[in-house]
Structures are given as structure tokens and as C-alpha cells.
């Protein structure tokens with residue numbers, strides 16, 4: 431049986447369980463649109479353990495009062511060389527004040543305006559970490575019209591299409607935080 435002292439010593443014990451439910455419950459379509467290395471407890475633990483190590487920050491959206499996790503909002507504060515090269519080709523020089531971002535909502539929370547409601551909090555977090563622009567983490571799949579519309583309506587500009595190593599067509603998009611207001 432779990433003791434409160436164990437949770438106090440390591441809050442990730444509970445965080446991992448909640449995140450597993452979220453990942454494990456994602457439909458096949460959501461998994462295709464928002465890809466993770468896996469959808470089991472090991473992956474959930476890795477996602478949690480990576481927070482504040484290296485460059486990762488992960489925020490979860492919790493439904494009250496159920497405590498169910500219904501959204502994951504991920505930041506990476508390091509840029510990949512491939513991203514830097516791709517954006518340079520499009521005439522944009524990425525800098526240390528840029529970050530990568532990727533959102534995932536539970537299936538039953540998608541398409542209800544929730545992502546847009548949360549977005550001012552996302553930009554606030556990015557600003558508090560000294561970031562000036564946000565790019566999409568791995569781009570957005572070209573056949574994900576809802577996400578593309580979501581990014582557009584929240585101020586992202588299309589940078590250009592690209593084909594990933596898996597041969598899948600995606601779109602790079604960038605948001606200048608000076609063009610948006612906080613919460």
C-alpha cells in the first residue's frame with residue numbers, strides 16, 4: 431500500500447499513474463496525430479522523469495474534481511539541428527530564445543475550444559522562461575486540419591511544408607510571442 435510519506439518523497443509516483451491513463455486511453459487516430467515513443471507505464475515514467483532534466487517541461491491539464499488528466503502540453507527548450515536547418519532554408523534564423531511546443535488533448539476533449547482556452551497559459555509559461563517565439567515540435571501533419579486551424583487561430587504563421595524521415599508530409603509553423611497577449 432502506498433504511504434503519504436512516499437508520495438511526499440517522490441510525487442512522480444502518482445504523476446506517472448495519471449499520465450499512463452491519459453496516454454493509454456488515446457485513440458489510434460490521436461496517437462497518429464501526436465506521436466509518443468510508447469503508451470505504457472514505462473513511457474509515462476520517462477516523460478515525467480525528463481521534466482527539468484535536459485530541456486523538457488511538461489504540463490498536464492487536470493479535470494476537476496475527477497483528477498483525470500485530459501491534456502499534455504510539452505515544451506522543449508533545446509532546438510534540433512534539423513529544425514535549425516529547415517527554418518534557415520525558409521529564411522528564419524532560430525535562436526536560443528525559441529522553444530518547441532506540442533499539445534495533446536484526450537479524445538473527448540478535442541474540438542471543444544479547450545486547447546484555445548489553455549493557450550494563453552502556454553504563452554505565459556514560454557514568456558516566463560524567457561522565450562520569444564514558439565515553433566511546433568516536429569511540425570504538424572499536413573493531414574491534421576484541426577490542429578493547423580488551432581495553431582492559425584492562436585497566432586501561428588505557416589513557415590513551410592517538409593517531408594519527415596518517415597516520408598510523411600508536415601508543416602512547420604511559428605508564433606512570435608510579441609504578437610500575442612498573456613492570460
Ligand SMILES: CC(C)(COP(=O)(O)OP(=O)(O)OC[C@H]1O[C@@H](n2cnc3c(N)ncnc32)[C@H](O)[C@@H]1OP(=O)(O)O)[C@@H](O)C(=O)NCCC(=O)NCCS
Pocket residue numbers: 460463464532533534535536539540541542543544545546547566569570571574575576577579580583
Ligand atoms: C490539436 C489540439 C490540441 C487542438 O485543441 P482543440 O481544443 O481541439 O482546438 P480548438 O477546439 O480550440 O480549435 C480547433 C479549431 O479547428 C476547427 N476544426 C475542427 N475540425 C476541423 C477540420 N476537420 N478542418 C478544419 N478545421 C477544423 C474547429 O472548428 C476550431 O476552429 P474554430 O474555432 O475557428 O471553429 C487537439 O485537437 C488535439 O489534441 N488533437 C489531437 C492531437 C494533435 O493533433 N496534436 C497536435 C499535434 S501537432
